[in-house]
Amino acid sequence: MRTTTDRIRQAILFEIVGLLLITPLGAWTFGHPMNDIGVIAVGGATIATVWNYLFNLGFDHALRRLNGDTCKSIGARIIHALLFELGLLAVLMPFIAWYLGVGLLEAFLMDVSFALFYVGYAFLFTWFYDRMFPAPPSRGAGPVDREHGRDPRPMADL
Numbered sequence: 667m668r669t670t671t672d673r674i675r676q677a678i679l680f681e682i683v684g685l686l687l688i689t690p691l692g693a694w695t696f697g698h699p700m701n702d703i704g705v706i707a708v709g710g711a712t713i714a715t716v717w718n719y720l721f722n723l724g725f726d727h728a729l730r731r732l733n734g735d736t737c738k739s740i741g742a743r744i745i746h747a748l749l750f751e752l753g754l755l756a757v758l759m760p761f762i763a764w765y766l767g768v769g770l771l772e773a774f775l776m777d778v779s780f781a782l783f784y785v786g787y788a789f790l791f792t793w794f795y796d797r798m799f800p801a802p803p804s805r806g807a808g809p810v811d812r813e814h815g816r817d818p819r820p821m822a823d824l
Contacts, residue, residue, distance in 0.1 A: 667726060667736055668801050676799070677718040680791050681711040688783060696776055698766060706765060710758050710780070717757075721750050735804045738796075747788040751781040 668676070689707045693700040725746055726736045738746065755777055763773035 667730065667804060668722075672799060672801075673719055673722060676722070676792075676795055677715050679795070680718060680788070681715050683791065684784065684787060685711055687787070688780065691783070692776075692780065695779065702766060706762055709761060709765070710754075713757055713761075714754055717750070717754055721753065725749075730804060736801060738792075743789055743792065746792070747785045750788060751785050754784075755781050 685707050689700060689704050692698070692703040692707065696703070729736050729738065729742065758780075759770065759773050759777045762768070762776055763770050766773070766776075768776075
């Protein structure tokens with residue numbers, strides 16, 4: 667399991683890199699001033715940072731309960747990214763509509779566009795983060811193949 671310090675580092679790095687990418691891309695794509703998209707991005711990042719910590723903590727606990735470890739398969743990473751973004755979508759859409767003075771449909775389309783970007787970004791970021799800062803193996807979990815993030819023993823040996 668990751669430490670609280672590691673989870674905070676992960677969340678902060680995720681948001682900083684995301685802001686540097688999404689602000690100019692969002693301004694260019696949607697035709698709103700960069701400062702307005704910046705406010706949306708920073709507000710969204712603030713909400714997302716708290717959600718990131720809580721969601722990852724809960725997801726890792728669920729993985730550990732289900733699998734005995736927190737190593738994520740490709741399928742688990744896809745589910746992780748999608749569930750994270752769906753929760754965030756529900757909170758951010760009204761904020762976007764209110765701040766930009768746009769209708770809920772336009773806010774929804776913008777939010778979905780941001781979410782689609784962040785699904786791919788979350789998948790890639792967490793993959794690289796896990797490689798750069800591997801989580802220690804869970805107690806009693808057996809050997810872990812750091813290259814592939816899973817138990818190296820064949821399933822028949824488990």
